[in-house]
Amino acid sequence: MATMTQAPEAVLLRADNVRKYYTDPRVRRQALKAVDGVSFVIRRGETFGLVGESGCGKSTLSRLVLRLEEVSGGSISFEGKDLAALGRREMLSVRRQMQIVFQDPYDSINPRMTVRQVVTEPMAVHRFDKAGWRPLADKLLADVGLSKDLADRLPHQLSGGQRQRLCIARALALSPKLLVCDEAVSALDVSIQAQILNLMLDLKEEHGLTYLFISHNLSVVKYISDRIGVMYFGKLVEVAGKEELFANCLHPYTGALFSAIPTAHPDAHRERMILKGDVPNLYEPPMGCIFSDRCPFVRAKCRDVAPEMRSFGEGHEVACHFAGELDIPRGWEGAL
Amino acid sequence: MAEDARILEINGLTVRFPTSEGVVRAVDGVSLSLDRGETLGVVGESGCGKSVMLNSIMRLLEAPPARIGGEILYNGQDILKMPKRELFRIRGKEITMIFQEPMTSLNPVIKIGPQIAETMLLHELITKDEASAKALELLRQVEIPNAEECLGKYPHQLSGGMRQRVMIAMALACKPQILLADEPTTALDVTIQAQILALLRKLKDEYHMSMMIVTHDLGVIAEVSERVVVFYGGNVVEEAPTRALFDTPLHPYTEGLLGCIPHLSTKTGRLRVIEGNVPNPIDLPEGCVFAPRCPRRERLCVEERPALKEVGDAQGGKRHRVACHMA
Amino acid sequence: MILVGAIIILIMIGFAVTAPLLTKYGYEEINLKYRNKPPTIEHVMGTDSFGRDVWSRCVYGARVSFIVSLNAVAIGIVLGLFLGMICGFFKGRVDFWIGRVMDVVMSFPALLFSLIIGFSLGASIPNMCLSVGIPLTPIFYRMTRGEALRVSERTYVMAAKSIGSGSIRTMFCHVLPNTIPSLLAVLSTCMGAAITAESALGYLGLGIPKPTPSWGSVINEGRQFIFDAPWVTGFGGLMVALTILGFNLIGDGLRDLMDPKLRV
Numbered sequence: 001m002a003t004m005t006q007a008p009e010a011v012l013l014r015a016d017n018v019r020k021y022y023t024d025p026r027v028r029r030q031a032l033k034a035v036d037g038v039s040f041v042i043r044r045g046e047t048f049g050l051v052g053e054s055g056c057g058k059s060t061l062s063r064l065v066l067r068l069e070e071v072s073g074g075s076i077s078f079e080g081k082d083l084a085a086l087g088r089r090e091m092l093s094v095r096r097q098m099q100i101v102f103q104d105p106y107d108s109i110n111p112r113m114t115v116r117q118v119v120t121e122p123m124a125v126h127r128f129d130k131a132g133w134r135p136l137a138d139k140l141l142a143d144v145g146l147s148k149d150l151a152d153r154l155p156h157q158l159s160g161g162q163r164q165r166l167c168i169a170r171a172l173a174l175s176p177k178l179l180v181c182d183e184a185v186s187a188l189d190v191s192i193q194a195q196i197l198n199l200m201l202d203l204k205e206e207h208g209l210t211y212l213f214i215s216h217n218l219s220v221v222k223y224i225s226d227r228i229g230v231m232y233f234g235k236l237v238e239v240a241g242k243e244e245l246f247a248n249c250l251h252p253y254t255g256a257l258f259s260a261i262p263t264a265h266p267d268a269h270r271e272r273m274i275l276k277g278d279v280p281n282l283y284e285p286p287m288g289c290i291f292s293d294r295c296p297f298v299r300a301k302c303r304d305v306a307p308e309m310r311s312f313g314e315g316h317e318v319a320c321h322f323a324g325e326l327d328i329p330r331g332w333e334g335a336l
Numbered sequence: 337m338a339e340d341a342r343i344l345e346i347n348g349l350t351v352r353f354p355t356s357e358g359v360v361r362a363v364d365g366v367s368l369s370l371d372r373g374e375t376l377g378v379v380g381e382s383g384c385g386k387s388v389m390l391n392s393i394m395r396l397l398e399a400p401p402a403r404i405g406g407e408i409l410y411n412g413q414d415i416l417k418m419p420k421r422e423l424f425r426i427r428g429k430e431i432t433m434i435f436q437e438p439m440t441s442l443n444p445v446i447k448i449g450p451q452i453a454e455t456m457l458l459h460e461l462i463t464k465d466e467a468s469a470k471a472l473e474l475l476r477q478v479e480i481p482n483a484e485e486c487l488g489k490y491p492h493q494l495s496g497g498m499r500q501r502v503m504i505a506m507a508l509a510c511k512p513q514i515l516l517a518d519e520p521t522t523a524l525d526v527t528i529q530a531q532i533l534a535l536l537r538k539l540k541d542e543y544h545m546s547m548m549i550v551t552h553d554l555g556v557i558a559e560v561s562e563r564v565v566v567f568y569g570g571n572v573v574e575e576a577p578t579r580a581l582f583d584t585p586l587h588p589y590t591e592g593l594l595g596c597i598p599h600l601s602t603k604t605g606r607l608r609v610i611e612g613n614v615p616n617p618i619d620l621p622e623g624c625v626f627a628p629r630c631p632r633r634e635r636l637c638v639e640e641r642p643a644l645k646e647v648g649d650a651q652g653g654k655r656h657r658v659a660c661h662m663a
Numbered sequence: 664m665i666l667v668g669a670i671i672i673l674i675m676i677g678f679a680v681t682a683p684l685l686t687k688y689g690y691e692e693i694n695l696k697y698r699n700k701p702p703t704i705e706h707v708m709g710t711d712s713f714g715r716d717v718w719s720r721c722v723y724g725a726r727v728s729f730i731v732s733l734n735a736v737a738i739g740i741v742l743g744l745f746l747g748m749i750c751g752f753f754k755g756r757v758d759f760w761i762g763r764v765m766d767v768v769m770s771f772p773a774l775l776f777s778l779i780i781g782f783s784l785g786a787s788i789p790n791m792c793l794s795v796g797i798p799l800t801p802i803f804y805r806m807t808r809g810e811a812l813r814v815s816e817r818t819y820v821m822a823a824k825s826i827g828s829g830s831i832r833t834m835f836c837h838v839l840p841n842t843i844p845s846l847l848a849v850l851s852t853c854m855g856a857a858i859t860a861e862s863a864l865g866y867l868g869l870g871i872p873k874p875t876p877s878w879g880s881v882i883n884e885g886r887q888f889i890f891d892a893p894w895v896t897g898f899g900g901l902m903v904a905l906t907i908l909g910f911n912l913i914g915d916g917l918r919d920l921m922d923p924k925l926r927v
Contacts, residue, residue: 053525066825095827108818112840121836122826159613160382167822174826189381190552191610194596198606216526223598223607260530262555274534275527277481278495 012178012210013042013065013098017074020060032283034060036234037074039309042178047204047211049225049242051218051257053279057234058214062182065212066100067091078178096126099171103183105163109155115141116151118166122173140169143206145199161192165199172207180212185220197224218261222246227315230254233280233290236309240316250318253291255328273329289321297326342409343513343546344370344393349406351388351397358618362388364570364625365406367644370514375540375547377561377578379554379593381614385570386550390518392416393548394433395423410514429459432507436519438499442491448475448502449487455509474505477542479535497528504535508543515540517549521556533559554597558582563654566590569615569625572644576656586647586658589626624661636661665916671909675902679725688716690723691874699892709894711884717895720876721902727870727877728906731791732857738796739853743803744846750804751811751842752834758808765801773798774863781869791870795860799853806849810842817841844921851914855907862903878903 018038021031035057042048052058063069065076067083076083078094086094102108109118119137128136138148144165155163164184171179181200185193197220203209215221221228222242229239230253238251249255252273259272277294280286286293292302299322307319320326351363363385370376380386391397393408395415408415410426418426435441443451452474453467462470468487475483478501491499500520507515520536521529537560540547549560557564557578564581566574566589574587585591595608612629621627627637644657678685688706694714702709708717746765750758768776780794814820815838823833862879864870871877878899885895 053527063821068821068824092827095825100822100825102818102822104818108822110819110823110837110841121823121828125826125828125832161613170822170826189614190554190593191381191596192613194598194607194609195611197598198609201606218526219598256527260526262529262533262553262559272530274530278497279525279528 010043011041012044012079013212014077015040015061015065015074016076018061018064018071018076019073020057020064020069021072033234033285035064038231038234038236039074040229040236040239042210042212044177045208045210046226047213047224049221049228050212050214050231051216051221051228052231053216053257055233055279056231058231059182061231062100062180062212062214065180066095066098068100092126096174097176098178098180099174099176100180100182101164101167101171101184104187105160105167106187108167109163111155114152114154115146115158115166118155119169119173122170126174136173140172143172143203144169145195159192160188161195164188164192164196168196168199168203172203175207176209178210178212180214182214183216184213186215186217193220200224218257230257233285235290235319237291237320238316238318239309241314244313244316248316249328250312250316250323250326251291251320252295252297252326252328256294259329289319297322341371342369343372343411344548345409346389346393347407347409349389349392349408350404351385351392352403353401354403355618360617361570361620362617363392364620366567366570366572367406368565368572368575370546370548372546373544374563375549375561377557377564378548378550378567379552379557379564380567381552383614383617384567385617386567387518389567390433390516390548390550393516394427394431396433425459428455429510430512431514431516432510432512433516433518434500434503434507434520436522438496438503438523439491441503442499444491446490447487448489448491448494451491452502452506452509455506459510470509471505474508475502477508477539478502478505479531480505496524497531500524500528500532501535504532504539508539511543512545515545515547517547519551520549522551522553529556536560554593566593569620570617571625571641571659573626573660574658575644576658577654580648580656584648586656586663587626587660588630588632588662592629624659626660632662634662664912665920668909668912668914668916671905672913675725675906675909676729678722679729682719682722682726685722686716686719688719690715690719690876692716692719699888699895701892702894708898709892711881711892711895712888717881717885717898720881721878721898724876724878724881724899725902727788727875728858728861728879728903730788731795731861731877732854734792735796735799735857735860736850736853738792739799739803739857740846740850742797742800743805744807746800747804747807748811748834748839748842751808752815752830752838754812761804762808765804768797769801771798773860774867777860777864778867778869781864781867786869786871788871791861791864795857795864798860799857802849802853803846806846807842810845811838814838814841844918847914847918847921851907851910851912854910858903858906 016039018035020035021033023031038061050058050061064071071084078098081094083094116137119140120133123133123136141148141151146162146165146169150158158166185196188196201224204211213221213224225242227239227241228245229236230251231237232253238245238249238254245254249258256273256275259274273296275294280293288304289302289307292298295302301321307321309317309319310323311317312324346369347367349363349366353360353362366389378386392404393415397404404416410431449468449471452471453464456462456467456470457464472483472487475486480486480498480501494502521532524532533556536547549556551557561578564576564578565572566587568589574581574585574590581590582594585594592608592610596610598607610629615625623638623640624630624642627633630637642659642661644659646655646657647663648656692715697710697714699712700706700710706716706718708721711717746761750761776798777794780790784790820833820837823837858878861870861877862882865877865879865883870880881899882896885892885899889896
């Protein structure tokens with residue numbers, strides 16, 4: 001396992017060998033390994049980005065982090081407390097400190113509640129003093145850039161961007177320390193996406209937030225994150241600081257992901273690596289390294305032995321047998 | 337430019353849908369053209385009318401309720417006024433279309449092979465055996481591994497990327513003149529998207545067709561298209577060769593759009609944003625559609641809608657046009 | 664539309680409540696001279712085979728029909744909503760066992776069920792409510808469970824969980840309110856079914872002891888003479904049809920009213 005040398009106070013969230021397997025007894029097949037042995041830490045005040053393609057388990061991981069689902073193995077600890085060991089009451093107080101913003105702003109708000117009801121709901125659940133509800137709600141709405149006139153509207157009268165602002169306001173109502181953003185800008189139009197990203201950066205400064213930012217969009221993740229983890233089929237294949245990852249990516253999948261980003265300008269010439277083949281079948285993952293069936297650099301060892309995470313320089317970890325020996329194209333230069 | 341270089345020309349297209357809340361002006365006076373052998377990118381945000389325009393080229397909109405005006409000339413013939421017989425001859429043969437979600441456009445109970453062969457049997461005088469032989473060849477062309485095996489599979493047995501390849505194979509079955517693509521890679525993962533875009537580029541040259549790609553993703557545009565049309569609120573606000581558009585965007589909306597995408601090279605700092613929301617197609621502003629969000633708005637913009645006008649010199653015979661009073 | 668529905672139902676309830684004021688003849692007054700007479704000024708809906716005033720019987724019949732069908736539907740809804748909500752929201756083993764019990768109730772012919780209750784407990788209004796109401800339970804149960812399953816998959820339920828909302832709170836604040844609109848659609852059909860079931864029981868002699876009329880018994884008594892005196896069955900049927908129409912209009916209207924998208 002990876003060595004983690006940070007002082008415990010600096011670490012807000014620690015995931016250690018987290019696994020989540022789904023078994024369907026009716027199908028009686030091998031368990032679906034949505035998340036398979038993922039370890040990482042999120043330090044206080046940083047933005048940790050998690051990228052990966054659909055079905056790679058990044059959303060499942062976000063739910064595990066918030067204990068909206070239970071882990072099948074391994075542990076997740078928040079400020080040193082193992083979430084799985086917490087009782088109902090303790091969990092409720094930990095919940096106040098970590099919140100989530102979901103992808104689809106059209107599905108994540110109860111259509112029968114007004115804007116104010118949505119923002120005050122967390123206050124009701126956590127029994128805030130009723131007198132404080134209204135001023136706090138007004139402040140939150142102002143913080144996320146929603147006008148006061150909207151407070152009595154119903155969600156369907158809001159645009160997608162406004163709904164997502166509302167979701168952020170609801171999450172901030174409990175003054176969390178960690179905000180998990182699960183594809184929070186992916187469903188928005190690009191011009192709105194930029195507004196929300198800026199808002200998130202502003203809020204981070206104002207509220208001293210730590211983000212776990214999950215997205216399939218590398219450009220967005222690069223823009224907002226300090227450190228980035230790359231996931232592929234339930235496994236974390238590479239973790240590094242943002243600049244380090246882009247300057248010196250070591251896992252071939254990371255390279256392929258960079259290469260796949262469309263070009264920003266028609267004139268940009270790029271050395272690209274386009275993957276052959278399709279995403280693997282979740283129920284029949286390849287033996288050995290999970291990426292071995294699509295990897296252009298695959299060797300015999302890759303098909304037999306699954307690689308462990310190894311450290312390459314400060315905070316840069318890679319799960320590849322041949323990390324550092326491969327010539328991965330710097331496909332991201334000139335990319336969007 | 338010689339008249340016959342244009343394979344498709346749209347003049348003053350308007351599409352309206354009456355609803356209980358008012359008339360939705362989905363497309364509000366759009367004129368554009370597609371040259372032979374060209375790839376035209378159409379870019380815009382949700383609800384800007386780009387897909388509706390594409391569907392009206394194929395005459396796929398139910399009218400009524402939709403009210404369609406203007407003309408769509410294919411080789412000089414107006415598709416909107418064409419008799420049904422003529423339309424059926426062209427649609428699916430000379431003009432074909434691929435969609436965002438391939439699963440919903442494939443019939444789930446028919447195997448891939450017969451499904452591809454069906455289009456050919458419909459439009460060409462060939463036997464079933466010839467059709468299935470051709471289907472196999474098409475699947476190879478769209479780079480499906482184990483093409484023989486794929487012929488006997490049902491759509492749900494394929495992954496999203498493979499289904500999109502099948503859709504492309506079907507679209508190519510009758511060697512079309514024009515391929516219309518509606519967000520062809522939006523539902524796909526980035527690594528698969530890169531494969532499909534590379535495939536489309538290759539096939540366009542092999543088949544000598546014209547292609548119109550509708551997308552919200554400027555990156556896709558930069559990858560495949562030669563010329564770009566920018567849609568906003570049912571209007572074309574800018575039209576330019578791709579390079580010119582990325583180098584010197586003239587419309588404030590295009591500029592804003594390019595500015596608000598985080599590039600991999602963007603250093604931390606705030607993104608440039610376009611304030612406000614996407615316009616409601618039920619009450620589009622009287623003047624310039626972008627005026628309410630425009631940083632360079634003046635009184636004229638609110639009062640009068642600007643027409644597309646030509647600016648600068650034509651690059652390689654291609655015009656740069658912009659609909660802005662201030663450009 | 665909801666207004667039209669409400670007016671119809673209010674008129675019918677008005678009939679039931681003020682029956683003695685609206686009628687000249689008692690519902691059991693037999694006049695053998697006036698058997699099977701068509702409508703006249705004296706008897707606006709004509710007379711039946713015993714020479715009884717059909718209007719009186721219809722107006723008094725509204726009492727029984729309304730009491731039985733409203734109570735029966737109330738029983739069905741309370742049981743069905745409660746069980747369906749538990750199953751749809753909590754799923755798992757509870758869902759499985761309640762589901763099997765509901766399957767049994769559903770596979771049992773409703774009329775047979777009513778017969779058993781009728782014979783074993785005797786014919787009375789509370790028993791009729793029960794015997795009509797219980798077979799309605801699975802309809803509401805299935806509807807509620809399906810809706811609850813659907814709604815609890817929505818992200819806003821997950822969001823409620825993430826802010827720390829407990830199961831019961833989430834169920835009442837988020838799942839239940841989004842389940843009810845679809846129930847309203849079934850509600851009106853079930854009112855109709857209940858009135859029909861009540862009529863059928865009346866026909867089998869398991870309804871209210873004769874000669875107390877209900878719409879069902881009016882229709883069924885007229886049935887033998889449908890060619891000589893079609894007005895008996897006709898007017899009885901008209902009452903049932905109008906009432907069902909009224910409930911349907913209210914149901915549709917309520918559903919639209921509760922859809923936040925259609926609210927102005």
